[in-house]
Amino acid sequence: MTTASTTHFSRDLLERYVSGQLSETESESITSHLAECEACLSLTDQLWTRQPIGEALLDNPDLDTDTASRLERKLVARIHRSNLGSAVTRLGTQGFLSVAFGLLRPFMAAKPTPHVEKGTKDD
Amino acid sequence: MSQLGLSDLSDTQLVRLCQDRGAKDERPFQELFHRYQTLVWRVCFSFTNNPQDAEDLTQELFFKVYRSLHTFEGRSSFKTWIYRIAINTCQNEIRKRNSRPQQSDYDFNTLAEVLPGTATLETEWQQNQQRQQLAAALVSLPAEVAEMLYLKDIEQRPYLEIAAMLEISVSAAKMRAQRARLALRAAYDHREGGG
Structure with a gap:
């Protein structure tokens, strides 16, 4: 796992990130990266909305x-x-x-x- | 300004009118109500997962706002102010009800007995369960975390707008949104696991 803002995280890693499967340190490292990397942030936002919990948030009447x-x-x-x-x-x-x-x-x-x-x- | 209708005025101008006119004229407050009723109702619904409760809480909340308008000093925008009142009121109310936000109007268990094996019904029941878990998780979060989730994931506001609303940098808004999601995820999973 890298935190360099020029390198993007893999989809798989971001999927594990949004589903809360990473350690606190790993998650925090990704969170910092997302603040600087538009591409990873955009992918993370998409992955989050596809999670049942993200869908449930959106599904507000x-x-x-x-x-x-x-x-x-x-x-x-x-x-x-x-x-x-x-x-x-x-x-x-x-x-x-x-x-x-x-x-x-x-x-x-x-x-x-x-x-x-x-x-x-x-x- | 006499040419302008109430709908043309900014929130701050409307609040000032409310403060100046008080009980003599409720129209400026009604205009504010029209602007924010959906937002407030949605916050209330997320916490209660029950349309009737959401309606009662929305009424309660706007009445509270009406009575507290004189305390609004404009340090944050009216929208941010009402958001915070909504989230705090909902959290306090639900906690007061002994952390039982999910008393749904729809008794899916009973319906499932009458109509067993109905796929749509099952899906609805699952969605309802999910919303109940979500409501319970939201109640357990600190108000500022719940606020971030509303702004980003329910209202779907861009990070730039959230940063402006909360008077923080865009990077901070992005990080706070991610941390809020992770906190919600943890609270949700904790409840799902029966913790």
Whole structure:
């Protein structure tokens, strides 16, 4: 096995590489080579997609239009509910604060009476 | 900019609009949803191998994104950001379900009893088993490894684009993709071998 970027790896070796049959050191050496060698990388990509696991990754279905529309309806409804909930909470908090402030206002507005201690007057 | 429709705006512009308008206008968020619903659903399906679960998770995830948009600072692209949220949410959700991602809607065992020896059914059953193994292997991988597999092998993006998305060199993208595949292979074989 060689790691020189001018030399290409054999198909057989790359097949063993993608099927995880090589040691960690061998695999790492090939990985480094693939970063520099377009031909070996291209072949490795092809070999990987022909592996059952590579095929299974590719065989990922697309979202169909019915599901997409349903998803959007549900999501928008959920966002509306959430925003409404937040607005109600905000209004509730504001309402509570304004009532509380209204009740406390007369006390806050009243002038504090000067505190006179008994026996301090000079009479 | 008033002449432009929402579909003409970039992701970043849409996110900014969402952040500015908040609950007053959900249309910019709906546009983002249209752009990424398939991507997110596919991520969710890969992890769950179940269309209904994928749908529920996609809804959950977009709601989470909607609520977290104010935290998006634009340090990575919106696409990368949503990818990462999708993968993390799926992994957390599946792990929470006690690492049982593969509760398929289709009960092939039962069908096989009714229609024994049907070649198509057998193939479908095998494919389903394979997807279940794959889903379980994906859950076990670190999020950044799963992300690389999505970008390269599910979305089939070129290395150059992956490098740009992840802000790494093309050589690094190539190496990370290979290492991600080897990690998936090891996790897959480990599960297949009953490990």
